[in-house]
Amino acid sequence: MAGIRHCPLLSVRPLRCLVDEKFEVVVQFLLPSQPVTLHALLQSEDGDFWEAFGHYKSDASGSVKVSEDVSLGGSYDGLEPMGLLWSMRPIPGSRKGLRFRNKDVFKPIEVHISVYEGHLTKWFKEKQALASVVAERWYSSPGVQRIDVREKGLKGTLFIPPGPGPFPAVLDLWGGGGGLVEYRSALLASHGYITLTLEYIGLKDASGTPQNVDNDYFEAAFSLLKQHPQVCPDRIAMMGLSFGVSVTLGMAAYSSEINPKCVVCVSGITVCETQVCFDQMGLIQCPILLIVGEDDQNWAAAESAEDMKKMMEQAGNSHLLTVLSYPHTGHLIEPPYCPHVRSSNFKLIEAKTTVVVLWGGQMVPHSKAQEDSWQKTLAFLEQHLYTHDTVASKSN
Structure with missing residues (x-):
């Protein structure tokens, strides 16, 4: 009827969830075949704005369901239920070389999702949205504890899932960027693993003096997990990213104090001479999940994975190795x-300068690889660390 104004309803379900969970975005009460733009906007902890948008056309009932309808254009196209998140990019005019990372794991990422009339590509701030909603994405689930670790010369953060335990544990080692990176550890704790993330590159003591890090440092961290009253001491994994892979493999092979139940290696290589590497891979006696991107422009991770596979075949322990190799995928394989x-920009700790580093990857296949590899990482950890008779239920 003439004069009746349609009031679209925009809903996001769940409105509050972990960052690795899918959500459903639905618009109702549009006109039939009405062109609209769905727009997602968030502000990083550094104050930078990131956005994504997709162009849709409502069905005969005046509805758009992102999980079932194709985007006709925008920052992504096709049937992409989570395209409003993984296709995000800094808004025009932003600083160069940005990378999205969250430091405060107990603060949600607030994603402002809006629907606009027509197919827009810019000037969203100047337009009036038909409807808007704010979704919260969390790295930590309710009840996860965060504990600073400053004993035994260590600098790290321990995350403990809710419940009495006991729980399996993960020692989480990041790469050459240094610092204390917590978001993956918080997310693992949200999935039922006591996780210790460790700072070990460019480490300084309380007086600011550079601190030497050797095998004893990582052995102390592993020992701390084994001795924790809520940890199953024989169910501890190691997870390494980039240079953290080299540390993980070296410790798993040579340390008499570190005996991981399994290891997960993401975008890394073995840093050693050929014969030493052969000996190292032959000494590893626990399951390995090796995740690499075939367009890694930072390290030759895919080529190294092939070398490791051959070395383990010759050593007779290749049955322990699972390789996930993803085409058109770069170095930064995140949750x-x-x-x-x-x-993106990258700070060189020793040189005390910032450079631009090429990580590689194409947006769509890289994003698919992140989703697939994370699901398989969780399945791998559950397979090797959780049993019904010795470990607390993950539903606690």
Whole structure:
């Protein structure tokens, strides 16, 4: 009827969830075949704005369901239920070389999702939205504890799932960027693993003096987990990213104090001479999940994976190795739905300068690889660390 104004209803379900969970975005009460733009906007902890948008056309009932309808254009196209997140990019005019990372794991990422009339590509701030909603994405589930670790010369953060335990544990080692990176550890704790993330590159003591890090440092961290009253001491894994892979493999092979139940290696290589590497891979006696991107422009991770596979075949322990190799995928393989960046600023700790590093990857296949590899990482950890008779239920 003439004069009746349609009031679209925009809903996001669940409105509050972990960052690795899918959500459903639905618009109702539009006109039939009405062109609209769905727009997602968030502000990083550094104050930078990131956005994504998709063009849709409502069905005969005046509805758009992102999980079932195709985007006709925008920052992503096709049937992409989570495209509003993984296709995010800095808004026009932003600083160069940005990479989205969250430091405060107890603060939600607030994603402002809006629906606009027509197919827009810019000037969203100047337009009036038909409807808007704010969704919260969390790295930590309710009840997860965060504990600073400053004993035995260590600098790290321990995350403990809710419940009495006992729980399996993960020692989480990041790469050459240094610092204390917590978001993956918080997310693992949200899935039922006591997780210790460790700072070990560019480490300084309380007086600011550079601190030497050797095998004893990592052995102390592993020992801390084994001795924790809520940890199952024989069910501890190691997880390494980039340079953290080299540390993980070296410790798993040579340390008499570190005996991981399994290891997960992401975008890394073995840093050693050929014969030493052969000996190292032959000494590893626990399951390995090796995740690499075939367009890694930072390290030759895919080629190294082939070498490791051959070495383990010759050593007779290749049955322990699972390789996930993803085409058109770069170095920064993060938990799912994190915005992909092909390059970004990177601080060189020793040189005390910042450079632009090419990480590689194409947005769509890289984003698919992040989702697939994370699901398989969780399945791998559950397979090797959780049993019904010795470990507390993950539903606690």
